[in-house]
Amino acid sequence: MIDLKLKEEDKPIECKGLFWRAVENTYLSAHKSVEVRKSLRLLKKKSCKGCPHCEWFWDFLHEDIQERPPGEYLPELTTGDIYTFNLVTSQGYYDIYAEVEYLEFIKVKDD
Helix, strand or coil: CCCCCHHHHHHHCCCCCCCCEEEEEECCCCCCCCEECCCCCCCCCCCCCCCCCCCHHHHHHHHHHHHCCCCCCCCCCCCCEEEEEEEEEEECCCCCCEEEEEEEEEECCCC
């Protein structure tokens, strides 16, 4: 008798992608300065729980944030909108693999 049940690791992986909600706050700090904070908060229920297709992203994001000047990383966000990421790549004629030039966050269109 042949066992045709698939093991958990043999199942195809469906990656939902990664999604964030934009939030921008302005407040008066304890040091009496006016502060503006922009953030993208990960939407855990809508996003992938972690798979080989998106695990690398977190390491890349950490490095990419360190390389860019402050204030340049999240230039235009609209509070309440949902964003995902887009990798801008380039590939030379003789290159086997494409190189990631930079990462950008793009607004997800409302359905």
